[in-house]
Amino acid sequence: MKMNTKKEWVGALRGALSDQQVSVNETILEQHSKDESYHAASTPDVVVFPISTEQVSAVMKIATEYEVPVVPFGVGSSLEGHTIPYDHGITIDFSQMNKVLEVRAEDFLVRVQPGVTRSQLNKELKKHGLFFSVDPGADATLGGMAATNASGTTSVKYGVMRDQVRDLEVVLADGTVIHTGNLAAKSSSGYHLNSLFVGSEGTLGCFTELTLRVYGIPEFIMAARSSFPTVDDAVGAVVGILQAGIPIARVELVDEPSMKQVNLHSDTSYKEQPTLFLEFHGNAAGLKQDVDFMKEIVAEFQCEEIEFETDNAARVQLWEARHNLAYAYVHGYPGKKLMVTDVCVPISELAGAIRYAREELDAMALIGGIVGHVGDGNFHVLLMIDMNDEEEKTKADELNEKIVMYAIERGGTCTGEHGVGIGKQKYQEKEHGKALLVMGKIKQALDPLTLLNPNKILNTKS
Amino acid sequence: MKMNTKKEWVGALRGALSDQQVSVNETILEQHSKDESYHAASTPDVVVFPISTEQVSAVMKIATEYEVPVVPFGVGSSLEGHTIPYDHGITIDFSQMNKVLEVRAEDFLVRVQPGVTRSQLNKELKKHGLFFSVDPGADATLGGMAATNASGTTSVKYGVMRDQVRDLEVVLADGTVIHTGNLAAKSSSGYHLNSLFVGSEGTLGCFTELTLRVYGIPEFIMAARSSFPTVDDAVGAVVGILQAGIPIARVELVDEPSMKQVNLHSDTSYKEQPTLFLEFHGNAAGLKQDVDFMKEIVAEFQCEEIEFETDNAARVQLWEARHNLAYAYVHGYPGKKLMVTDVCVPISELAGAIRYAREELDAMALIGGIVGHVGDGNFHVLLMIDMNDEEEKTKADELNEKIVMYAIERGGTCTGEHGVGIGKQKYQEKEHGKALLVMGKIKQALDPLTLLNPNKILNTKS
Numbered sequence: 001m002k003m004n005t006k007k008e009w010v011g012a013l014r015g016a017l018s019d020q021q022v023s024v025n026e027t028i029l030e031q032h033s034k035d036e037s038y039h040a041a042s043t044p045d046v047v048v049f050p051i052s053t054e055q056v057s058a059v060m061k062i063a064t065e066y067e068v069p070v071v072p073f074g075v076g077s078s079l080e081g082h083t084i085p086y087d088h089g090i091t092i093d094f095s096q097m098n099k100v101l102e103v104r105a106e107d108f109l110v111r112v113q114p115g116v117t118r119s120q121l122n123k124e125l126k127k128h129g130l131f132f133s134v135d136p137g138a139d140a141t142l143g144g145m146a147a148t149n150a151s152g153t154t155s156v157k158y159g160v161m162r163d164q165v166r167d168l169e170v171v172l173a174d175g176t177v178i179h180t181g182n183l184a185a186k187s188s189s190g191y192h193l194n195s196l197f198v199g200s201e202g203t204l205g206c207f208t209e210l211t212l213r214v215y216g217i218p219e220f221i222m223a224a225r226s227s228f229p230t231v232d233d234a235v236g237a238v239v240g241i242l243q244a245g246i247p248i249a250r251v252e253l254v255d256e257p258s259m260k261q262v263n264l265h266s267d268t269s270y271k272e273q274p275t276l277f278l279e280f281h282g283n284a285a286g287l288k289q290d291v292d293f294m295k296e297i298v299a300e301f302q303c304e305e306i307e308f309e310t311d312n313a314a315r316v317q318l319w320e321a322r323h324n325l326a327y328a329y330v331h332g333y334p335g336k337k338l339m340v341t342d343v344c345v346p347i348s349e350l351a352g353a354i355r356y357a358r359e360e361l362d363a364m365a366l367i368g369g370i371v372g373h374v375g376d377g378n379f380h381v382l383l384m385i386d387m388n389d390e391e392e393k394t395k396a397d398e399l400n401e402k403i404v405m406y407a408i409e410r411g412g413t414c415t416g417e418h419g420v421g422i423g424k425q426k427y428q429e430k431e432h433g434k435a436l437l438v439m440g441k442i443k444q445a446l447d448p449l450t451l452l453n454p455n456k457i458l459n460t461k462s
Numbered sequence: 463m464k465m466n467t468k469k470e471w472v473g474a475l476r477g478a479l480s481d482q483q484v485s486v487n488e489t490i491l492e493q494h495s496k497d498e499s500y501h502a503a504s505t506p507d508v509v510v511f512p513i514s515t516e517q518v519s520a521v522m523k524i525a526t527e528y529e530v531p532v533v534p535f536g537v538g539s540s541l542e543g544h545t546i547p548y549d550h551g552i553t554i555d556f557s558q559m560n561k562v563l564e565v566r567a568e569d570f571l572v573r574v575q576p577g578v579t580r581s582q583l584n585k586e587l588k589k590h591g592l593f594f595s596v597d598p599g600a601d602a603t604l605g606g607m608a609a610t611n612a613s614g615t616t617s618v619k620y621g622v623m624r625d626q627v628r629d630l631e632v633v634l635a636d637g638t639v640i641h642t643g644n645l646a647a648k649s650s651s652g653y654h655l656n657s658l659f660v661g662s663e664g665t666l667g668c669f670t671e672l673t674l675r676v677y678g679i680p681e682f683i684m685a686a687r688s689s690f691p692t693v694d695d696a697v698g699a700v701v702g703i704l705q706a707g708i709p710i711a712r713v714e715l716v717d718e719p720s721m722k723q724v725n726l727h728s729d730t731s732y733k734e735q736p737t738l739f740l741e742f743h744g745n746a747a748g749l750k751q752d753v754d755f756m757k758e759i760v761a762e763f764q765c766e767e768i769e770f771e772t773d774n775a776a777r778v779q780l781w782e783a784r785h786n787l788a789y790a791y792v793h794g795y796p797g798k799k800l801m802v803t804d805v806c807v808p809i810s811e812l813a814g815a816i817r818y819a820r821e822e823l824d825a826m827a828l829i830g831g832i833v834g835h836v837g838d839g840n841f842h843v844l845l846m847i848d849m850n851d852e853e854e855k856t857k858a859d860e861l862n863e864k865i866v867m868y869a870i871e872r873g874g875t876c877t878g879e880h881g882v883g884i885g886k887q888k889y890q891e892k893e894h895g896k897a898l899l900v901m902g903k904i905k906q907a908l909d910p911l912t913l914l915n916p917n918k919i920l921n922t923k924s
Contacts, residue, residue, distance in 0.1 A: 104808070104810065106701070106705065106809060106810040107808040107809050107810050108704075108809075109808070148650055149648075149649075149650040149654070150650075151648055155647075155648060156647075160648050162654065162657075163625070172900070176896055176899070177896070178895065178896045178897040178899075178900060179894075179895065179897060180897060182870075182873055182874060182875050182893070183807075183808040183872075183874065184806040184807055184808060184838075184840075184869075184873065184874045184875045184878065185618075185806065185808075185809070185838040185839050185840070186611075186613055186617060186622050186806055186838050186840060186875075186878050186879065187611075187806060187875035187877065187878060188610055188611040188612075188661055188804075188875075188877045188878065188879050188880060188881040188882070189875045189876050189877045189881075189882055189886065189889075189890070189893055189894070190661075190882065190890055190893070190894050190897070190898070190901055190919060191658055191661065191662060191666075191901045191904060191905075191919070192611070192624065192657045192658060192660065192661050193897055193900060193901070194657075195624075195654045195656075195657030196653055196654060196657065196658050198654065199650055199652075199653065199654050200653060204653075216705075216707040218707065219707065239568070242570075243568065243678075245678040245680070245681065247744075282709075282748055283748055283751045283752060283755075284751070285747040285748055285750065285751040286744055286745055286748020286749070286751060286752070287748070288747065289745045289746070289747040289748060290745060290748070293745075342650075344646040344647065344648055344649060345645075345646055346566070346569040346571070346645040346646060346647075347568060347569050347570075347647070348566065348568040348569050376646075376647040376648050377646055377647050378646075378647070378648060407646075410645075411644055411645030411646065412644060412645065412646045413644050413646045413649035413650075413651045414651050415649065415650045415651045416646065416648050416649060416650065417648065417650050418650060419651075420650070420651055420652065424651065427651075428651070428652055431644070431651055431652070432641075432651070432652050433640065433641065434638055434639070434640045435640040435641060435642060435652070435655055436652070437638070437640075438634070438640060438655060438908065439652055439653045439655070441907040441908060442653060442904060442907060443653075444907065445903040445907040446900065446903060457652060457653070
């Protein structure tokens with residue numbers, strides 16, 4: 001950052017936007033100093049609230065002229081410090097760019113501004129018999145979800161955020177506005193910028209518009225809870241279901257401690273055993289055949305109870321309970337902070353990886369549970385940490401690292417859906433090797449002054 | 463290219479590889495001077511036949527040292543001049559790197575060398591009850607298919623080549639070897655290099671190994687041919703089927719002139735009317751319900767005949783006939799060359815785009831037919847051109863351009879699956895606008911000497 005120019009560049013921002021759109025209010029700065037994770041807070045110098053692509057472009061031009069770092073911000077629900085401005089500067093809050101711009105029902109596409117949240121979008125889509133599939137735990141913004149390549153419970157059938165993005169409008173570091181894709185279902189034209197920008201965590205540009213793929217609400221949906229004596233049995237059943245080619249729409253593992261949190265927080269009385277939450281989408285006849293087959297498979301793995309939820313309200317309750325699980329832990333342990341591991345491994349390695357995580361968790365005597373999108377090989381250890389207890393913090397870091405190393409050594413990844421932010425940066429070299437140099441060259445080519453969310457994903461400290 | 467060094471760099475290649483792996487034989491050079499398209503031929507100086515990643519890396523190091531252009535080559539089935547070495551230099555022929563290295567059935571993954579062809583892979587996978595979904599017309603290599611982001615008849619259900627690539631081993635311009643991904647079903651770690659390299663047409667690196675997603679052979683498969691009085695009716699039926707949420711695995715349009723070519727070439731006696739070739743994958747009960755629903759929809763669009771092929775041999779014949787259609791045209795018009803348009807448009811624009819293409823084709827009195835992967839909005843006009851007839855060539859170019867402009871103006875793309883090569887380069891700016899500058903920066907960052915397949919996709923002539 002150039003010296004002694006803060007007054008100048010804040011003045012320039014006030015010139016480009018209206019006064020209410022440029023805030024140095026302490027409460028506002030504080031709200032933009034943290035995310036939902038255990039990572040240390042740090043305030044921006046200024047928060048701006050643009051309402052248009054042109055305004056975002058104007059902000060980026062000022063940032064480039066004065067060499068001020070910029071962090072894009074949705075609702076701050078990230079879990080690895082993505083939105084925390086450690087280098088201060090400008091935070092761009094996209095909450096005022098929150099319109100669903102166009103629903104193209106015949107094309108199964110929707111065009112939205114980045115500040116639209118997933119629940120807001122689904123409310124709008126329901127009128128058209130459509131839904132948006134990606135459902136992280138938080139009611140995140142679609143801009144933030146694209147920035148981290150978020151996923152959730154449905155990716156085993158519908159894919160992750162990257163699979164839904166047909167086009168992004170992106171403001172680059174110098175203020176240039178580009179489109180990364182088009183409206184066609186497929187393309188072999190030029191380099192695939194859509195997929196490069198999805199998951200770039202604000203380090204390559206700011207998203208100002210997204211065109212996303214949506215789906216027709218299935219004719220028939222059936223949800224189920226299936227309890228097992230051990231986590232191993234539950235994971236075995238998932239592998240069996242996948243091997244059998246049963247087209248499952250959701251399959252979530254919730255371990256025994258986590259089922260206890262579910263019941264405490266969600267006013268349910270589910271059996272407190274390792275449980276799979278399942279869902280099937282399709283037509284009535286096909287589903288019946290699939291479910292009958294699934295029942296045979298889970299029986300082979302000592303399934304102790306299987307409860308079907310055909311009633312819509314019970315089904316909604318089941319998935320809300322699952323989605324609120326991280327918050328259940330947070331509320332259950334006041335004063336502690338949430339640390340969530342997020343590895344994803346090949347399915348053949350899943351049972352071993354979860355067993356290893358459980359054993360290490362028990363050996364360290366930390367508080368936590370295991371949940372996961374096990375159809376993808378992605379699972380989380382939810383750890384509740386006292387940030388004033390150095391020993392506990394160190395143990396949690398060690399556990400995270402052990403689980404990450406186990407995954408990477410078996411062809412997996414340090415993060416299946418939460419992203420790198422600041423928390424997973426130290427594992428990037430181990431995971432990507434020399435490919436990290438290629439990522440560095442791309443970053444350098446597109447953001448030569450290192451202004452866009454500096455030191456996230458890649459270590460850009462000299 | 464540095465001056466007066468050809469003898470030196472050919473010598474260096476002979477030093478790094480064995481003598482038989484470095485060819486300057488005229489017949490070999492001539493075989494590597496063209497692809498399956500109408501684009502003008504041009505010979506390389508040398509063709510090398512590496513057998514390992516190390517040898518490819520050695521070749522790239524020599525190419526960089528002597529500043530010699532390099533073109534990777536699979537079987538030369540590209541349709542836009544991708545593999546034609548207009549700047550001469552080294553062609554790397556991957557035909558000796560043709561091993562299926564590993565089948566990880568439990569993970570639904572396979573690891574292959576780039577010279578493996580799709581039919582070779584499927585033969586191997588069948589032993590495991592698995593199949594690879596992407597099926598372009600040609601029996602292309604998997605390396606070539608990844609380089610162009612190929613697709614085919616099944617992408618409406620299983621996705622395109624990019625969706626199947628879990629990891630690539632890539633040799634960069636300077637000989638560095640990287641891996642772009644991992645074995646996990648999803649990842650939010652680092653920039654998504656997989657998708658950037660898929661579709662890069664040899665301009666960013668050479669693929670030396672691919673890890674690909676494969677699928678279980680469905681329990682039940684049903685194919686059908688459905689004839690309509692007009693192309694408009696057939697396209698209307700496709701839109702209706704998609705809107706109804708019927709999970710179709712394949713839906714191909716073949717127009718009346720093309721059905722005639724099918725019958726001439728494939729010894730079939732299908733009705734010579736605009737036809738949809740359809741396929742459904744699933745369980746028996748679900749499929750029955752889907753097909754009953756589908757019948758109601760096609761009936762609304764004046765379907766004149768619907769023939770189901772439940773017999774496996776008849777089903778195979780149906781899809782071979784479809785796959786061989788381009789060759790049917792080529793054999794049907796000896797002396798002429800094939801030019802294929804390849805636009806992809808949003809589904810809502812498909813009927814209009816095909817109608818427009820047919821009208822322009824008729825107005826220009828060119829020989830050709832329309833076929834397409836209409837579930838994706840992707841269609842081809844197959845044109846047979848006399849390359850000695852300048853007027854016909856000009857007309858064909860004009861037609862191609864008109865169809866491309868129509869598509870781009872409606873949110874589509876100039877190429878749905880064939881890639882840019884040299885043929886679609888002139889449309890890149892119209893389609894991508896300022897995003898083309900970003901692509902140029904990425905190319906410059908990864909291939910600063912412009913050695914990798916120069917002047918393909920991007921205009922890299924100074």
